[in-house]
Amino acid sequence: MKLFDYRFFSHSKIVSGSCALESIPAELESYDARKPLVITGKDITRRGLEKKLIKSFYDSGFPLGGIYDEVRDYAGIGLAQEAAHLFRERGCDSLISLGGGPVMDTARAVNILVSDASNDPFRFFDGTPLDIKMKPLALIPTCCSGGLEAGNIITLDNRQFQSDSLYPDVIILDKRMTPACSSRCAAESAVLAMDNAISALLDNKSNPMNDAFIHASLQFISQNLAKSMRRPKNKKISLNMANAGVMAGIAASNAGPGLVRLLSEELSRSTGLSRGVFTAMLLPAALVYRDQKSGSSDDSLLLALKGMDVFSGTPESKRSSRGIESALDLMGMTKKLIPETLAALNIPYYKLEDAAEKAAARSRKNFSSEDCLSVMGLSRQKRK
Amino acid sequence: MQEITGTSNKILEVDLTMQTFTIADISDKDRRMYLGGKGIGLKLLYDRLQPGIDPLGEDNIFILAMGVFMGTGVPCSGRFEAITKSPLTGTMVTASCGGPFGMALKTSGWDAMIIHGKAGAPVYLVVDSQGVRFRPAGSIWGKSTEKAEEHILKEGSGAIVIGQAGENLVRYANIRSGHRFLGRGGMGAVLGSKNLKGIVAAGKEFKITPVKAKKFEKSNKLFLKYINQNAVTAGSFRSYGTNANLNLSNAAGILPVRNFTGGTHGSAYKISGEAMAENFNTKFDTCKPCAILCGHKGTIEGKERHIPEYETMTLLGSNLEIFDPVLISRWNELCSEYGMDTISTGGTLAWAMEATEKGLIKTGLKFGSPDGVSEMIKDIALGKGIGRDLALGSALASKKYGGEDFAIHVKGMELPGYDPRGCFGQGLSYATANRGGCHLSSYVLSLEAFLGMADPHALRWKPFMVKFLENTFAAVNSLHICQFTAFAVFLEPPLIKATPTFLIKILNQNISMLALNLMDVSLWPELWHAILGKRYIPYMSMLKFSKAGERVHVLERYMNTREGISRKDDTLPRRLLTEGRKCDAGEKTVPLEPMLKKYYRLRGYDSNGIPKKGTLRRLGIAVQ
Amino acid sequence: MNINKYPEIQPKQKIIKKIYIFIMLFIVGRAIEAAAKVDRTVKDIFNGLPDGFTFYLGVNPGGPYMVVGKEKDGTVKYLGWKLYGKKISLAMRIKNVESAIKVFTFQESTALAYNYDRFIVEGDLPRALAIVRVLDIVEVYLLPKIIARLAVKRYPHWSEMSPMIKHTGRIRIYIKAFTTGLIRVILQNL
Numbered sequence A: 001m002k003l004f005d006y007r008f009f010s011h012s013k014i015v016s017g018s019c020a021l022e023s024i025p026a027e028l029e030s031y032d033a034r035k036p037l038v039i040t041g042k043d044i045t046r047r048g049l050e051k052k053l054i055k056s057f058y059d060s061g062f063p064l065g066g067i068y069d070e071v072r073d074y075a076g077i078g079l080a081q082e083a084a085h086l087f088r089e090r091g092c093d094s095l096i097s098l099g100g101g102p103v104m105d106t107a108r109a110v111n112i113l114v115s116d117a118s119n120d121p122f123r124f125f126d127g128t129p130l131d132i133k134m135k136p137l138a139l140i141p142t143c144c145s146g147g148l149e150a151g152n153i154i155t156l157d158n159r160q161f162q163s164d165s166l167y168p169d170v171i172i173l174d175k176r177m178t179p180a181c182s183s184r185c186a187a188e189s190a191v192l193a194m195d196n197a198i199s200a201l202l203d204n205k206s207n208p209m210n211d212a213f214i215h216a217s218l219q220f221i222s223q224n225l226a227k228s229m230r231r232p233k234n235k236k237i238s239l240n241m242a243n244a245g246v247m248a249g250i251a252a253s254n255a256g257p258g259l260v261r262l263l264s265e266e267l268s269r270s271t272g273l274s275r276g277v278f279t280a281m282l283l284p285a286a287l288v289y290r291d292q293k294s295g296s297s298d299d300s301l302l303l304a305l306k307g308m309d310v311f312s313g314t315p316e317s318k319r320s321s322r323g324i325e326s327a328l329d330l331m332g333m334t335k336k337l338i339p340e341t342l343a344a345l346n347i348p349y350y351k352l353e354d355a356a357e358k359a360a361a362r363s364r365k366n367f368s369s370e371d372c373l374s375v376m377g378l379s380r381q382k383r384k
Numbered sequence B: 001m002q003e004i005t006g007t008s009n010k011i012l013e014v015d016l017t018m019q020t021f022t023i024a025d026i027s028d029k030d031r032r033m034y035l036g037g038k039g040i041g042l043k044l045l046y047d048r049l050q051p052g053i054d055p056l057g058e059d060n061i062f063i064l065a066m067g068v069f070m071g072t073g074v075p076c077s078g079r080f081e082a083i084t085k086s087p088l089t090g091t092m093v094t095a096s097c098g099g100p101f102g103m104a105l106k107t108s109g110w111d112a113m114i115i116h117g118k119a120g121a122p123v124y125l126v127v128d129s130q131g132v133r134f135r136p137a138g139s140i141w142g143k144s145t146e147k148a149e150e151h152i153l154k155e156g157s158g159a160i161v162i163g164q165a166g167e168n169l170v171r172y173a174n175i176r177s178g179h180r181f182l183g184r185g186g187m188g189a190v191l192g193s194k195n196l197k198g199i200v201a202a203g204k205e206f207k208i209t210p211v212k213a214k215k216f217e218k219s220n221k222l223f224l225k226y227i228n229q230n231a232v233t234a235g236s237f238r239s240y241g242t243n244a245n246l247n248l249s250n251a252a253g254i255l256p257v258r259n260f261t262g263g264t265h266g267s268a269y270k271i272s273g274e275a276m277a278e279n280f281n282t283k284f285d286t287c288k289p290c291a292i293l294c295g296h297k298g299t300i301e302g303k304e305r306h307i308p309e310y311e312t313m314t315l316l317g318s319n320l321e322i323f324d325p326v327l328i329s330r331w332n333e334l335c336s337e338y339g340m341d342t343i344s345t346g347g348t349l350a351w352a353m354e355a356t357e358k359g360l361i362k363t364g365l366k367f368g369s370p371d372g373v374s375e376m377i378k379d380i381a382l383g384k385g386i387g388r389d390l391a392l393g394s395a396l397a398s399k400k401y402g403g404e405d406f407a408i409h410v411k412g413m414e415l416p417g418y419d420p421r422g423c424f425g426q427g428l429s430y431a432t433a434n435r436g437g438c439h440l441s442s443y444v445l446s447l448e449a450f451l452g453m454a455d456p457h458a459l460r461w462k463p464f465m466v467k468f469l470e471n472t473f474a475a476v477n478s479l480h481i482c483q484f485t486a487f488a489v490f491l492e493p494p495l496i497k498a499t500p501t502f503l504i505k506i507l508n509q510n511i512s513m514l515a516l517n518l519m520d521v522s523l524w525p526e527l528w529h530a531i532l533g534k535r536y537i538p539y540m541s542m543l544k545f546s547k548a549g550e551r552v553h554v555l556e557r558y559m560n561t562r563e564g565i566s567r568k569d570d571t572l573p574r575r576l577l578t579e580g581r582k583c584d585a586g587e588k589t590v591p592l593e594p595m596l597k598k599y600y601r602l603r604g605y606d607s608n609g610i611p612k613k614g615t616l617r618r619l620g621i622a623v624q
Numbered sequence C: 001m002n003i004n005k006y007p008e009i010q011p012k013q014k015i016i017k018k019i020y021i022f023i024m025l026f027i028v029g030r031a032i033e034a035a036a037k038v039d040r041t042v043k044d045i046f047n048g049l050p051d052g053f054t055f056y057l058g059v060n061p062g063g064p065y066m067v068v069g070k071e072k073d074g075t076v077k078y079l080g081w082k083l084y085g086k087k088i089s090l091a092m093r094i095k096n097v098e099s100a101i102k103v104f105t106f107q108e109s110t111a112l113a114y115n116y117d118r119f120i121v122e123g124d125l126p127r128a129l130a131i132v133r134v135l136d137i138v139e140v141y142l143l144p145k146i147i148a149r150l151a152v153k154r155y156p157h158w159s160e161m162s163p164m165i166k167h168t169g170r171i172r173i174y175i176k177a178f179t180t181g182l183i184r185v186i187l188q189n190l
Helices: A021-030 A042-046 A049-056 A077-090 A102-115 A183-202 A208-230 A235-253 A259-271 A275-294 A300-306 A308-313 A316-332 A349-362 A369-375 B028-034 B037-048 B101-106 B145-155 B187-193 B213-229 B231-252 B273-280 B310-315 B325-338 B342-357 B373-382 B394-401 B424-432 B445-450 B462-476 B485-491 B494-498 B501-510 B512-517 B523-532 B540-561 B574-578 B592-603 B613-619 C015-038 C040-047 C097-104 C110-115 C125-142 C145-151 C163-179 C182-189
Strands: A013-016 A036-041 A066-071 A094-098 A137-140 A153-156 A159-162 A170-173 B002-005 B010-015 B020-025 B062-065 B080-085 B092-097 B112-116 B123-128 B131-136 B158-162 B175-177 B180-182 B196-201 B206-209 B296-300 B303-306 C054-059 C065-070 C076-080 C090-094 C119-122
Touching: A013 A021, A013 A235, A021 A049, A021 A137, A021 A170, A021 C097, A036 A042, A036 A049, A036 A077, A036 A102, A042 A049, A042 A066, A049 A066, A049 A094, A066 A077, A066 A102, A077 A102, A094 A102, A102 A137, A102 A153, A170 A235, A183 A208, A183 A235, A183 A259, A183 A275, A183 A300, A183 A316, A208 A235, A208 A300, A208 A316, A259 A275, A259 A349, A259 A369, A275 A316, A275 A369, A300 A308, A300 A316, A349 A369, B010 B131, B020 B131, B028 B037, B028 B540, B037 B062, B037 B080, B037 B092, B037 B112, B037 B462, B037 B540, B062 B187, B080 B101, B080 B187, B092 B180, B092 B540, B101 B158, B101 B196, B123 B145, B145 B158, B145 B175, B145 B196, B145 B325, B158 B187, B175 B187, B187 B196, B213 B231, B213 B485, B213 B523, B231 B273, B231 B310, B231 B445, B231 B485, B273 B296, B273 B325, B296 B325, B303 B325, B310 B325, B310 B342, B325 B342, B325 B373, B342 B373, B342 B394, B424 B445, B424 B462, B424 B592, B462 B485, B462 B512, B462 B540, B462 B592, B485 B494, B501 B512, B523 B540, B540 B613, C015 C040, C015 C054, C015 C065, C015 C076, C015 C097, C015 C125, C015 C163, C040 C125, C054 C125, C076 C182, C090 C097, C090 C125, C097 C110, C110 C125, C125 C145, C125 C163, C163 C182
Parallel strands: A013 A170, A036 A066, A036 A094, A094 A137, A137 A170, B002 B206, B010 B112, B123 B196, C054 C090
Antiparallel strands: A153 A159, B010 B020, B062 B080, B062 B112, B080 B092, B123 B131, B158 B175, B158 B196, B175 B180, B296 B303, C054 C065, C065 C076, C090 C119
């Protein structure tokens, strides 16, 4: 791999800390926007987070065009069209996504609909490049993260495409918004961030810029994971984890999709369980499988997880295995909160095989369906 | 003609791969615990089927099970059950059906038929009292259900066949049995995957007589009397068929309109049973020995056609915003020819229309317009173009193209023609029905929307009502007898008949457990005991009957959980949980969670919806 | 779709916080005027600034302001809380009310607030830093040690500012802030 032959892009301005929410009006003003529409979800309004956002707009002189809170666990074109209609009726000029995952995907879809003159957003999913001027989009991550909201991928109605125009313009990390609703939610978001970071690190497109984000992200996660699961509502710890999640998301957007991400997406789509559950199951197995298959040692994981001291103190031959051990230990901390195993879920073999084949088809030959099956702990059964 | 007293208890077990057959027996214990029909079929499947297999693979098993009532002359007993693993939902699916096949198989001396494996080339089976013969079906493979049935009926008196939809593995292909269909869950595709075009039974070789003839006569007479005096069975269904429900649904606001976005429509009267009787010179067209006579045929477009049932009128009609009965009957006939479930076809077409509207797919379909519908039905049956994806059902098609929020299905099976936002108990029933979006699992909507015996929007006691009715109908489907006789059996006994409806409603809403448990459903177990010659103990036997029904239902649920079904699947489509309708003043959505929690507790399931070990032990279900 | 389900939200005002900031800015402004006569360091800093130099410290977008200027004759005066009609050489705006509260309740020192990107500065940056030094000194005079420690970057050692000078300066500044020309400046700004 040529070390300095790469491409890295991250468009977002990140504002983190206290009073981060109050800086949104100033940030939007720098993009010449004065009336944002807020897209959020029922989970978030149930916890009253949108009230904190409204309060942060006091004294700013900025009206909010409306708070569209119909998003639940799925980003669909129907919701995006309704929100786009609201956007146009109120004369809004920017978007705020209060929440990650499907909320952010809906906000991106609304952005495409209101910025694009033709009424056919799906042509971008079919390959047309997204080179229209988009409205300013601010992201405020909350607890239940989908892992990729800080990146440049949109998943709408089970279709995906990636484009640099999809990065949010501003990412606001405020500790009033980041505390998790439950330990399990914190664990799942952490697992998704870990997968993003580790898969990006081990990807063959890895480069020094990406590594900087990954190292910082993994450091934050390893320092805060246990605490965030014990005290999910603690503001400081959750802010640290949210920072880690954003960094991991940006790193993942600059690397290829890993086996774990694609396979967990397909399994989640087929069974209806969240992607976090499958990632927690598959990531450890994928690491072990990769190590066994590749044969060559890769010491980048140890450096990222444990830092230079431990790295230089470990003999070269042992670095790869120790790196994987550290990663497995880190993942193992979530076992108590995400105890499901693939066997216990009773998913029929033919559904697993189907998901493996779909994931391999999307991987552009980086891995095969046999690899997916091995990671799931299965060998291919002969279909009669 | 030889005679069978009681029932033969004989099973014909066929291996299509080796083209051999064996004969087995239904044990007395299984007979007592599972009654027959659906119960026996599920037990036989449980003992043989491996969990986790592909429903369209060689390892799937297809079972036909007759009830003890078949052949004895009990009114409305001409129905039989088919049980298999569904390719549409991945769970167990059972379907009940009329037509002459059931009688033919039973009077050939068989109580059940089990089909394993896959034939090397298309075959059809000829069954008689000696066993089964394998005939090549190459000449009828690719033919419509009507032509195939005509061909194989030369060798017997009753037949079931699949059409091109089953051959092409359309996930909701059905099996034709005379003028009726083994409708839901894609059973036609299971037979298609086994290269089995059809089965014909010789029939008329045995006479079935009950053991305790006098007792049987007495109960039978009373049963017939109840059916003939009940307002629903002898009144609305006899005169207008199942479409008698259409005007009632429209008035109650539970008619599915425009892919379940509306609940009523001004033109609904055009497709009601009354309008059909008026315009199309309708006559009876039913299975023997039916006493309700709900099936009708009429003269439409110069031809004699079966009048579409309520579900077809709604899913291929009002749900697509079409209110022309001629068009609907044309599409009904097309579905019958190809062998496709009209409910799932209609549900998938409605999804396709909305997906086209939103730009997710490109078809020529539009709500309110008949253009392209016939062509699309053909494309689905024959696997052409986007029809190949629509043949997977709206659940899988929406997973591929998006639009999951308006794919109206539960566990993969499209919802039938009753919108649960107008009757919350039915919402719970849809979510928990074992085979997916099925209205017949408990049919509690009849109490809520039609008979006025329960408040449609109250939540109290609904889980109990759903559980009670699910158990009762599981037992009814094991007897086996038509579920519509429940109207007669529940409502005609003197105590209930004398109680005014408003009082029943009050009792049901406030002390449902007491009210329903006092219902006298003894006629059914009386007949069952009389046919088999077993001792009938008043009340105790009725309780055992109920328990048998519970056993059948929980066994099916347990088998489903082995396929990965759990709480996450016991849900309703997003539209029904989150969007209100304009026709409804409060724009209500179904509050599923509180009802579901209580339902699990009542059923003895854990919080994830899996039957607890104690529950299985209490019901005598051995854990495998 | 019923868009009235998602009403437009007009921003309200944080009246009490704004009143608090207004009072703090008023006191600080008057104290700067007083300190320019009392303290040598402040005097030197202002001597280094040109005549007619006017700056304001306030809250974005329309929040309370404090305008201080150096007259043509070299005296430093608190010019009030209105920006209208004044020629501003240096503007230091705090981005929002919450950040201003953090500064004026001493949860963050001015220097730390700069670090956290809470200020927008328009004008000469070295002069802005000089003004921040002035603010630090004024705060040392105005506040008891326990609070001033939080507000300033570095609390001066007793060798740099002896307790005698500090306490006498404090008394003089407070007296001057609340007496000299107070009525005049209030009337000018109403």
